[in-house]
Amino acid sequence: MLVRLLYASRATDASQPVIDRILAAARPHNHQLGVTGILVYGGGIFMQAIEGGRQAVSDLYGAIQRDARHQDVVLLHYEEILERRFGGWTMGLVDLARVNASVVLKYSERAELDPYSVSGKVSMALLEELMATASIVGHT
Numbered sequence: 001m002l003v004r005l006l007y008a009s010r011a012t013d014a015s016q017p018v019i020d021r022i023l024a025a026a027r028p029h030n031h032q033l034g035v036t037g038i039l040v041y042g043g044g045i046f047m048q049a050i051e052g053g054r055q056a057v058s059d060l061y062g063a064i065q066r067d068a069r070h071q072d073v074v075l076l077h078y079e080e081i082l083e084r085r086f087g088g089w090t091m092g093l094v095d096l097a098r099v100n101a102s103v104v105l106k107y108s109e110r111a112e113l114d115p116y117s118v119s120g121k122v123s124m125a126l127l128e129e130l131m132a133t134a135s136i137v138g139h140t
Contacts, residue, residue: 002084004051005061006077006123008115009070014044018069023091030090035060038086038127042096042104042113046070049127051084077120086131094130103129 011018019041030036035052048064050057065073086092096104101111107126108118115123 001054002051002081003054003057004049004077004079004081004085005057005075006047006049006120006127007061007064007073007075008045008047008123009064009073011041011044011046012069012071014041019093022069023093027090030060033060036084036087036089036091038089038092038094038130040094040096040113040127040130045113045115047076047113047115047123047127049086049124051081051086054080072116074116076115076123085128099130099133103133 023039026039030050030052033052033056035050035056037048037050040047050060052060061075064070096113104113104126105111106129107122108114
C-alpha cells in the first residue's frame with residue numbers, strides 16, 4: 001500500500017549548512033526505506049511531501065515530529081495512492097529563494113511560503129507547479 005503525506009513545519013535553524021545536512025542524511029535514509037519526496041523551504045518554513053509504504057511513511061513522519069530541527073509540525077494532507085508522483089527523488093529540493101515569486105503568489109495571498117494558511121490541496125497544487133517549472137533539484 002502506497003501513501004502520500006504532506007506536512008509543514010517551522011525550522012529551528014534554516015541556515016544553508018543545516019539544510020545541506022538534512023538532505024545529506026535524508027537521501028540515503030529515504031532510499032533505504034523506499035521513501036521518495038520533495039522538500040520545499042523558504043522563509044524558515046519547510047513543506048515536505050513523502051511517499052512510500054504506509055508504515056515507512058508513518059514512521060518517518062513520527063521521527064520528523066520528534067526532530068528538534070522542526071517545530072509546529074502540521075499534517076496538511078494524507079492519502080492512499082496508486083502510484084508515486086515524486087518517484088524521481090529520494091528527496092528533491094526546492095529553495096523558494098530561487099523560484100519566481102509569481103509561482104508562489106498564484107497559490108497564496110502573498111509571495112511567501114505559508115502552508116499554514118492554505119489547504120493541503122492548494123499546497124499539493126503548488127508542488128505540482130514547482131515540478132512543472134523544473135524548480136526541483138536532487139534527482140535520485
